[in-house]
Amino acid sequence: MKKRTKIIVACVAVAAVVTAGLFGAGLYFYQVAVVPAPKTFLSKPQKITKNNPLYPAYKWYQQVNKQRWYEVSATRHLILDADYIPAASHTQKMVLIAHGFMGNKDKMFSYAYLFHRLGYNVLLPDARGHGDSQGNYIGYGWPDRLDNVKWIKKIIAQNGQASKIVMFGTSMGGAATMMVSGVKNVPKQVKAYIEDCGYTDVYDEVAYQAKELYHLPKFPLVGIVSLINHVKNGYSFKEASALNQVKKNHRPMLFIHGAHDHFVPTRMVYPLYHATKGPKQLLIVPGKGHARSYQNQPKLYQQTVAQFLKRWVK
Known part of the structure; x- marks a missing residue:
């Protein structure tokens, strides 16, 4: 009997140590995945020189007149920051641009330039926890979807009921764009969505990165990090599923993904594309890298976006 008791006590002790170890690992990877801070696994920002094909866009962005807009987040009452760039000529057409993981509005200058040249007013918000917006966690597009709906309503309040709005985003911003598409009662002024290299859901993306970057299985670590995130x-x-959200969408959506994306794997775009209920188009862009489709194939990118918008935003 004493021997059996000792075995039970030993098993409980081992289980407690393992549990504590897993929880400690979960807290560590929560910091890596969710807390806004410099990330060693992200590539360093590219220096924009005169020889860079993005230089004209960069120079334009540095010089163009920007207006500061503010909004309060849909939850937690955070102050969100955005830059508004009016079109060269008066128009009711507007694009809302969502940046990626650990990005900010300024890093979206090339896309702002693209839409500006297409005749759009441009709104560039910083997501909660990024740039000049308040917040101490990365929302991966999920709480941001409701923040973006508030930005959309602000656009309508500022530019009128005749506004014609397109939402565009890359990576986390692409996921946020798809997540917005499934929100109930998105204003009718939103005419189309364009997402570039967004993920199916946060669990799949974090599990993929855990394996790619740290060679860790998704079970049980990703579930523990998710639980911590749920509590916090x-x-x-x-x-936080873009896939479930696009299943509710009936508006036009353009899906863009790099052919050799190893950060948000290219395979993720296909179930997303097939899931949406609205008019849709898929562009797989030749070339390597994540969120580099525009840089890799600028003419193809511009032409595809322009033709899609011409069709769906009158």
Whole structure:
């Protein structure tokens, strides 16, 4: 009997140590995945020189007149910051541009230039926890979807009921764009969505990165990080699903993904494309890298976006 008791006590002790170890690992990877801070696994920002094909866009962005807009987040009452760039000529057409993971509005200068040249007013918000917006966690597009709906309503309040709005985003911003598409009662002024290299859901993306970067299995670590995130920030990684959101969408959507994307794997775009209920178009762009489709194939990118908008935004 004593021997059996000792075995039970030993097993409980081992289980406690393992549990504590897993929880400690979960807290560490929560910091890596969710807390805004410099990330060693992200590539360093590219220096924009005169020889860079993006230089004209960069120079334009540095010089163009910007207006500061503010909004309060849909939850937690955070102050969100954005730059508004009016079109060269008066128009009701507007694009809302969502940046990627650990990005900010200024890093979206090339896309702002693209849409500006197409005759659009441009709004560039910083997501919560990024840039000049308040917040101490990365929302991966999920809480941001509701923040973006508030930005959309602000656009309508500022530019009128006749506004014709397109939402565009890359990477996390692409996921946020798709997540917005499934929100109930998105204003009718939103005419189309363009997402570039967004993920299916946060759980799948974090699990993929855990394997690629740290050679760790998704079970049980990703579930633990998701649980911590749910307690701290109110949503689980599986709940934060772009795939489930696009299933509710009936508006036009253009999906763009690099052919050799190893950060958000290219395979993720296909179930997203097939899931949406609205008019849709898919562009797989030749070339390597994540969120580099515009840089890799600028003419193809511009032409595809322009033709899509011409069709769906009158």
